[in-house]
Amino acid sequence: MAAMLSTQTRPDDAPAADAPATLDAAGLQALASGAVARGAGKASDARARRGPFRPEVWLNARQRHASRLAAHWFRAIDGLAVIALTLLCAAVVSPSGLLGAPLSAIMPFVIGAVVLLAALKGSGVYGFSRNRRLVVHMGLVSASAAGAGLVAVLLAVLLAPALTGAVLVWSGLNLIVLYGLHMVWCERVRGWRADGTLTPNVVVVGATKHAEKLIREALQRRDLNVLGVFDDRLARSPDSVEGVPVLGDTEALLTHRMTPYVDHIVLAVDPAARERVRDLMRRLGGLPNEVTLLVDPKAAEDRNAALEKLARAPLASLSNPDPDRAAFNKRLQDLIIGGLMLIGLMPVFAVVALMVRLDSPGPILFRQRRHGFNNEEIVVWKFRSMRHEAADATASRQVTADDDRITRVGRFLRATSLDELPQLINVLKGEMSLVGPRPHAIGMKTGQIESARLVAEYAHRHRIKPGMTGWAAIKGSRGPLHTAAEVRRRVQLDVDYVERQSFWLDLWIMAVTVPVLLGDRVAVR
Structure with a gap:
């Protein structure tokens, strides 16, 4: 390695x-x-x-914030468990299978599951209050399961009396599973409080x-x-x-x-x-x-x-509107899409690695210290696009047109942004996101002045994780910054994104990134 x-x-x-x-x-x-x-x-x-x-x-703040988002992960796992039990029980009681079951047979299970998940959220169990004792927390979980079970049983009595026993079994299974899960959740939160994570x-x-x-x-x-x-x-x-x-x-x-x-x-x-x-x-x-x-x-x-x-709020609130919910959705988006991209692009990784190795002597990968969330220093991975002896890890000299440091393969990689693909590793590690302000090298200079000193709001772009692509990138501000005006425009675009970020905006930016980058013949990268 x-x-x-x-x-x-x-x-x-x-x-x-x-x-x-x-x-x-x-x-x-x-x-x-x-x-x-x-x-x-x-x-x-x-x-x-x-x-x-x-x-x-x-x-650091990013690591503690990831722990705060655990409330959303706990709720998602609870939801998946309840849905799985509901589908399983509904399928078992229907001789013709789940799709062929009459509506009266599945309604008690479905309505009961909706009531149960709503009751868990409404009872505040995902707040994991510091002052709430374990017995009280588990009592709220039990009450939610019992209340939802009662609703499901009443519906079964009215709609399908023969299923009353099955609904009772479903209710008991929910209670057992949720009880076990929340014992784990409470112990995990207790450990985080003990070691100072929260x-x-x-x-x-x-x-x-x-x-x-x-x-x-x-x-x-x-x-x-x-x-x-x-x-x-x-x-x-x-x-x-x-x-x-x-x-x-x-x-x-x-x-x-x-x-x-x-x-x-x-x-x-x-x-x-x-x-x-x-x-x-x-x-x-x-x-x-x-x-x-x-x-x-x-x-x-x-x-x-x-x-x-x-x-207050050592764990993220589940109320709306909630910036932590947006952060959870963004992290889920990164894990799912980033994981699929990493698997699907493995052949491209292999071809690019071979091209870099055959083109010039030196390592295949290049790493560089850059600014991440909350000014955290992270190590960003790239395919090497410069001659090894001329690599500039601090970006003290930014890339220019016909830069003699760039290799033949490196010029192609930079033009197509294929050199950025290893940053999928940073995304899956949680240091970066698929969409966000591009991470700049620490100490990067514009002219003879450090870029961070040219704009007072420069660090505002670090209030969210850096991304592989972003609002500034699809608006033409990408690559090196040679003037103070270019730095100001990049920062303004990044701050605009931080203030507007949403799940759907991220999807749109990802969708237009490839055609925008490939269609740009002006920007130097």
Whole structure:
């Protein structure tokens, strides 16, 4: 495998791009402390500090979000189990088979199944509330199954009395299966809570009295992690706030290696200082992380309500409209379509790999560190299209027409976008999506300036997973970016997509991608 990979060099102090996505507390604390620039003595002390909220295992926002979507997976599996039992029982009681069964024979099962699934959702069991005991949760599951069974039995008595016994068996089987499934679901959620997977990570901006109260209350509740504090007034700010280390100023937060692990940025400054709040909101608006202004409440119950809002919904809500439902649908779309594409395109993979191998010496695959969801660093796979010795892993020199680094086969691969096919692996791993903003190389430059510094909203494109194709790609903005105007147009198109994303828009973008790319003779790729 080593001979097939083209890798990049990196500074010795940077973490490996293809290292495991989880870091231990000491490892990320070293990253956090490294950003503190207060002199050699204080930096050394900072590296040894550990805040009171340090989790045992660090999971980035994408990984924790995937766990939050488990509620949708649990409900889907429950639904499939109920449907399978319903079809099986309806088929068994009908001598002529399911298709030949009279409507009166299958109606009790069908109506009962609909009532059961609706009752499970309506009872709130998929919320897996932190304060709900297991016996209460299982009681709600039992009540849902019993209620649906009662409806089905009543229908059977009215429509097909001979099937009453079969409907009772169906109801009992549903209860047993759902009881077993929800024991597994509850244990899985309990494990996630125990290891911190469902605990939101926040950083606080402002080493103020508001921050002290927030951290003090959070220590008592233990349902959110405060990873660090950032304050522009470093000269008069303490080294830590209630044991949580001060890691630098706001500028340090903008480029901090901790940001992919952060769910919320909390402004703990006096809301009356409107000019300062506006300035901080403007500067932090360039990050993909959610920013919340903490208004200091006077009463203890109000403070608890504010913290509850930050720590709420460890699992995604099933209500509509719900952005987590859209994320679940998008992930399901990626797994089904991406898996079928990977299987169907295996012959193409083999032919392209052979062409690359025969065309020029070097590995078949090329990998590059790029920005993913929430500024996470991911390793993106491609078929190698450049001469191995001229490969540019950081995109410091973008591709131009008649670029002498591109091989003969590479020119064909780039023109047809076949070099992007290995990114199906990234899609199935959950690092990318089939549709989304194209992932840019970390440190990519436009001219002599890093592209991310040309547009304030650049990081907004990282509020969703990057994609193999996207809105910008089918609108003509693809390939290298040579001017600031091209960067601004790409970012605007990407932000438009992030705000409009839907299941049907993704399907349409996928449908038009191939004809649009093959019909484009202008864009340099």
